[in-house]
Amino acid sequence: xxxxxxxxxxxxxxxxxxxxxxxxxxxxxxxxxxxxxxxxxxxxxxxxxxxxxxxxxxxxxxxxxxxxxxxxxxxxxxxxxxxxxxxxxxxxxxxxxxxxxxxxxxxxxxxxxxxxxxxxxxxxxxxxxxxxxxxxxxxxxxxxxxxxxxxxxxxxxxxxxxxxxxxxxxxxxxxxxxxxxxxxxxxxxxxxxxxxxxxxxxxxxxxxxxxxxxxxxxxxxxxxxxxxxxxxxxxxxxxxxxxxxxxxxxxxxxxxxxxxxxxxxxxxxxxxxxxxxxxxxxxxxxxxxxxxxxxxxxxxxxxxxxxx
Ligand SMILES: Cc1ncc(COP(=O)(O)O)c(C=O)c1O
Numbered sequence: 002x003x004x005x006x007x008x009x010x011x012x013x014x015x016x017x018x019x020x021x022x023x024x025x026x027x028x029x030x031x032x033x034x035x036x037x038x039x040x041x042x043x044x045x046x047x048x049x050x051x052x053x054x055x056x057x058x059x060x061x062x063x064x065x066x067x068x069x070x071x072x073x074x075x076x077x078x079x080x081x082x083x084x085x086x087x088x089x090x091x092x093x094x095x096x097x098x099x100x101x102x103x104x105x106x107x108x109x110x111x112x113x114x115x116x117x118x119x120x121x122x123x124x125x126x127x128x129x130x131x132x133x134x135x136x137x138x139x140x141x142x143x144x145x146x147x148x149x150x151x152x153x154x155x156x157x158x159x160x161x162x163x164x165x166x167x168x169x170x171x172x173x174x175x176x177x178x179x180x181x182x183x184x185x186x187x188x189x190x191x192x193x194x195x196x197x198x199x200x201x202x203x204x205x206x207x208x209x210x211x212x213x214x215x216x217x218x219x220x221x222x223x224x225x226x227x228x229x230x231x232x233x234x235x236x237x238x239x240x241x242x243x244x245x246x247x248x249x250x251x252x253x254x255x256x257x258x259x260x261x262x263x264x265x266x267x268x269x270x271x272x273x274x275x276x277x278x279x280x281x282x283x284x285x286x287x288x289x290x291x292x293x294x295x296x297x298x299x300x301x302x303x304x305x306x307x308x309x
Contacts, residue, residue, distance in 0.1 A: 025121070028111060030118035031164065042085065043100065047305065051307075052306060064078050081124075088126045103123045133183060142267065143181070149185070151217040153190045185198045200256035201257045202254070206251055213243050221257070223261075226304070251275070254280075
């Protein structure tokens with residue numbers, strides 16, 4: 002879908018190296034058995050220069066993901082935060098940036114056991130605008146409820162941002178796109194809404210905003226931010242399970258995520274949601290979210306790490 006706008010320098014295992022030199026051996030353990038963890042972080046251009054949004058929370062989640070997945074990161078949280086700042090500084094970006102810290106098991110051993118495989122860390126950043134395009138943010142997207150369900154908590158660990166979890170996401174996303182939709186919405190093993198392939202899900206019903214608990218989904222930083230913004234704007238927000246029929250009859254629906262930001266949903270499984278365009282609540286939250294991440298709302302400035 003999205004082609005990467007190459008930048009100049011990548012931070013790899015403790016130092017900045019040219020983009021084209023950030024390569025790995027074909028026996029990289031994670032390539033074969035899928036155990037790696039990553040983050041998706043954004044940096045925005047603000048009146049005070051580039052700022053990374055919720056750097057601490059993203060880096061903490063990376064450390065926790067690694068712990069859950071039995072990967073020892075040979076750097077501290079503070080070192081990884083500094084490294085992300087270094088990457089932004091070194092590349093001199095002029096637009097919105099996506100930062101991808103990746104922790105993976107390198108070349109060292111083979112077989113399912115990952116003992117003996119060294120841990121490697123890469124931090125890549127590139128300029129990346131709207132995840133599903135500017136029109137998606139303005140008009141909303143078409144969503145398909147997936148035939149793939151989220152794995153039960155005794156099968157996988159959804160709270161870890163583990164690469165292995167994205168096989169499930171990738172299959173669901175392909176199915177949706179192949180059927181002419183823009184994104185998938187996955188249900189949990191009990192049939193309640195879990196999340197999108199890379200986003201959290203919200204509905205609006207009678208003026209109340211509802212988003213499911215993170216039982217089988219990522220503990221999302223944007224979802225938590227949007228809830229905080231919504232409450233600040235005076236909305237009531239409920240964390241409760243959502244059924245399929247509640248999705249179809251919602252007044253509004255939207256996705257949130259670091260990449261997706263606040264993306265309105267206009268149609269789900271052929272049912273037009275609300276007016277079939279960006280709803281008023283989604284529009285208000287989207288505008289407020291962009292103000293927050295771009296440093297235009299002093300109440301939320303503590304979430305920004307200025308790079309210069
Ligand atoms: C599966 C999944 N759920 C939810 C999210 C939203 O999480 P966040 O808001 O922390 O980016 C993402 C994106 O990171 C994701 O990949």
